[in-house]
Amino acid sequence: MSITSDVIRGHTEPIILAHLIDGDSYGYQINKEIMEKTNNLYELKEATLYSAFRRLEEAGLILSYWGNENVGARRRYYAITDKGREAYQDYKKDWENAKSIINSLLK
Amino acid sequence: MSITSDVIRGHTEPIILAHLIDGDSYGYQINKEIMEKTNNLYELKEATLYSAFRRLEEAGLILSYWGNENVGARRRYYAITDKGREAYQDYKKDWENAKSIINSLLK
DNA sequence: CGTAGATACATCGCCTGTCAAGGTATATAT
C-alpha cells in the first residue's frame, strides 16, 4: 500500500531537506534514493520534486549549482543552507507535534 | 505550536469518522470536542468541517438528520454508516503506513 | 429594549501543493 497525495502534502520539503543534510545531491538521485529507502512505497513525482526545489531555493533554504559533468546529462546540484537546516528542525518539531495530535484524534 | 493546513490535509475526514464512532453528533459539537481533545492545538475550521461532511455524506460514509430541538438553533446530526466504519479502518492503516514512511525519511 | 455573545448552520472564492502529461538532451545497449 502506497501513500496518498493528501497525506504526503507538506512533507515533500522536509524530506528533501533531510536528504540534503547528508550532502549535496541532484534531483534524479534524490528521487531514486527516496524510492529505495521506502522500498518503492513512496515515489516523489518529478513535477512535485522540481516545484519543491523552486520553493526551497526561493525561500533560501537550499541553493543550486550546475555540476561539471563532461559526459552524460547535466546535473543541477542542490545544497542545504544554514537557514535550511534551521527550517528542517522546525519542520521536524511540527511533524512530531502533528503526529501526536492526529494520533490523539484517531483510535 | 499548532498544526499546519498542509499536514492536516487528508486527515479531516478520518478525524470526523473517529468522532462519530462514539455516537451521533453535530458539527458545532464535533468542532468543540476536537479543540478540547487537543488542548486548542488544533481547530477544525468551519468551512473545512462542513465541506468534509458533504464529501463524507456523498460517499455514503455518514448520513445526516435534523435534530428535533424545540429550543435553540437547529442541529444537523451525523451518524457513521457501516461503509464509514470500514473506510475508517482503511484510513487508519494508511495513516500507520504514512507515519512509518515519513519517519523513515526524516531524521 | 438594545446589544453583545454563544450556539448552530451554510456558501463562495481564493490559495497552494501535487501530479499527469508533455517536452528536451545525452549516453549505452541491442
Add this chain to the structure above:
DNA sequence: ATATATACCTTGACAGGCGATGTATCTACG
C-alpha cells in the same frame, strides 16, 4: 534504428483547507 536509462523542466488541472461572510435562535446585561 530503437529502446532504455539518465537528467532536466513546464503547463494546466485538480482538490482540500480556509478566510470572509451570511443566516437564525437564545441568553444575559444594563
